[in-house]
Amino acid sequence: RKEVEQDPGPFNVPEGATVAFNCTYSNSASQSFFWYRQDCRKEPKLLMSVYSSGNEDGRFTAQLNRASQYISLLIRDSKLSDSATYLCVVSPSGGSYIPTFGRGTSLIVHP
Amino acid sequence: GAVVSQHPSRVICKSGTSVKIECRSLDFQATTMFWYRQFPKQSLMLMATSNEGSKATYEQGVEKDKFLINHASLTLSTLTVTSAHPEDSSFYICSARVAGEGYEQFFGPGTRLTVL
Numbered sequence: 001r002k003e004v005e006q007d008p009g010p011f012n013v014p015e016g017a018t019v020a021f022n023c024t025y026s027n028s029a030s031q032s033f034f035w036y037r038q039d040c041r042k043e044p045k046l047l048m049s050v051y052s053s054g055n056e057d058g059r060f061t062a063q064l065n066r067a068s069q070y071i072s073l074l075i076r077d078s079k080l081s082d083s084a085t086y087l088c089v090v091s092p093s094g095g096s097y098i099p100t101f102g103r104g105t106s107l108i109v110h111p
Numbered sequence: 112g113a114v115v116s117q118h119p120s121r122v123i124c125k126s127g128t129s130v131k132i133e134c135r136s137l138d139f140q141a142t143t144m145f146w147y148r149q150f151p152k153q154s155l156m157l158m159a160t161s162n163e164g165s166k167a168t169y170e171q172g173v174e175k176d177k178f179l180i181n182h183a184s185l186t187l188s189t190l191t192v193t194s195a196h197p198e199d200s201s202f203y204i205c206s207a208r209v210a211g212e213g214y215e216q217f218f219g220p221g222t223r224l225t226v227l
Contacts, residue, residue: 034215043204043218044155087155089216099145099216103154 003027003100004090010106017078021105023088024070033071034089035062038104044087047073078109113139115207117219124195125227131191132222134205140185141207145216146178149202161188195226 005024013019025033033050048055050062050071061074071088085104092098114137124130134144144161159180160168167180179191192199202223206216 041202041223043221046215046217049215098157098160101155101157 004088004102006086006088006102006105008103008105010108012108012110013078015078015080015109015111017109018074018076019078019107020072020074021086021088021107022070022072023090023102023105024068025088025090025100026069027090027092027100028069029092030069030090032089032091032099033062033064035060035071035073036087036089036101038085038087040085047086075107078107080109080111083107083109113137113207113217115141115205115217115219117205117222119222120220121223121225123225123227126196127194129191129193130195130224131189132203132205132224134188134190134207134219136186136207136217139207141188142185143208144182144188145206145208146180146188146190147204147206149204149221155204158190192224195224197226200224200226 003026011019035047036044037047038044048057048062050064054063059076063072085106087104088102089099116135118133122130142163146158147155148158149155157170158173161180161182163182163185169175177193182188202221204218204221206218208216
């Protein structure tokens, strides 16, 4: 089993739709979780951190399920500009921090 | 968020030459920087972890003599691809970790290397 797994997609959704991605991780000692967005031929940009209590930022909601070892990202009212690849990042905390990236989930929002 | 710059953004070189890529944290000090490589339509692959003032830690399968990393200051890490070959053509991205709650990474804009 890979350390961090994501459905590569692509997810094709119309504007205004709600879409959700999951990311599963295998290391139960993982402490830090993030969602990044990567546009084609660009560097990843931090979208949001994922806290134990969940995190909401506008149309984006991230949640953590430690029992089942996955994090999720929910995008409401999708915009054309949301089209990108969404990467989840998982790592232990502390000095031995080595982040592990998922392969990414491709989202295509169409008119 | 914190700003990380990378230079050059694009480089084309002949096979056998060496290429140096610089990664700078502009508004913060980064004790740890990471170097990644990304081939088209593939995920980011961590190459090495660069710690200021010490030797880099390379991931399995990454040749340390081919990919030289120097982290001489708290704001600068360099990656030198020595004797580059066409198979080294890729998108190289650095990131810097901001210590503290969350340990978010901030990425440089990447360097697209093409070896002819």
